[in-house]
Amino acid sequence: MKRIVVVEDEAFMREELENLLQKAGYEVRAVDSFEHVAKNLLEMSPNLILLDLNLPNLSGFQICREVKQKSPIPVVILTSRDQMRDELHALEIGADEYLTKPCRKERLLARIANVLKRYEGRANLLEGEGFLLDRQTYTLYIHDASVVLPKNQGKLLEVFLLGGQKVVTKEDLCDALWGTSEFIDENALQVNLTRLKKTMTNLQMHQKIVPVRGEGYRLMMEDGTDEA
Template identity: 50%
Template sequence: MNKIVIVEDELFMREELVYILEKEGYDSYCITDFNNVAEEILKESPDLVLLDVNLPGTTGFEICKAIRVISTTPILILTSRDQLKDELHALGLGADEYLTKPCNKDRLIARISNLLRRYEDRNHFVEIKGVKLDLQTYTMYVNEQSIVLTENQGKIMELLLLNPGEIVSKDIFFEKIWGTKEYIDENALQVNMTRLKKTIKSLNMKYEIITIRGKGYSLVAKEEKEDD
């Protein structure tokens, strides 16, 4: 049964969505505390997120952006905001669909079904040119070679591949690997990172992990490497 997280602050709309989804055979989970929404969503490991834009505190745009740093989970924006600029902004941040309220029930279910089908196979892999990572086994494929990474190194590589050329902060790695940003020994991350760097070097990848002092790590093409 596919699990859908609903991020909607209006009680009536939230209850209606739960009714519609569960009638169609989906398992639903509602966010009712709008602090640390992205973290709560990721803890639930949903198959899809139904996300409103106008929320108390953090906006749906910010939540969408935060989810995309760590996860490829399908995101369907469902909002009363019908401006084209809002739709383009949401899609630019990584949302997969954008529907305006009120929305026809059959249209909503069709979009959800299409998204789940589209991501059924794709969400098991993340890749950039020349590198592919199986997220179920953490097998990495490079230059017609393959190697099985440890779970921690696999999670590190997943984040780096999802954000090529971007700086991924230590806090994001801590959250992904250990589920918290507090009371983590940075040496544990460094040990895993050092071993992963050696693995990448042994595979003659066209990319390398560089350390950005005081900020985090980044996966860059070797010709794009800059002094850090």
């Protein structure tokens, strides 16, 4: 069963939504506290997040952005703010749907179903600049093409994507490859890295792996600018 988390501060509205969604066959949870929402949200690992924009303290935009940075979970925004500006902004930072209150039940349900449908198979995709990586199979999607990376190359790329723009140490990489970083096999790691680099250039990817002398490696844009 698909799990939906509702983020809405007004109690009456929240209950109504919970009811509606439950009747429609979803498992529903609501966020009670509004501190560290983004973090709490991810821990519930929902299939979809239904988000109000006007919340105490924190902005709904901020939550949406945080969720989208850290996960591929779809976000549907349901709000009373009907300004075009807000809608465009929401879509820009990655919201998957923007609905304004009042919203007919049928429309809400239809749009939610629609978003969920589009997310089938995306649950485990990591996002890079201009490409996607499936964490389970190491299938790489780029430019309407797809390739399955050899396991080791996939594991390495995965570590880089999870690390964001940070420097990744050789320990981290060895850990990912062999489950231990006790004795680092510099050579074997080097060879595997070279292989990944080669396939990345062959695929004309927009990010590349560069060494950080003495510290490890890091993922950058082709042209040398930082990512994101």
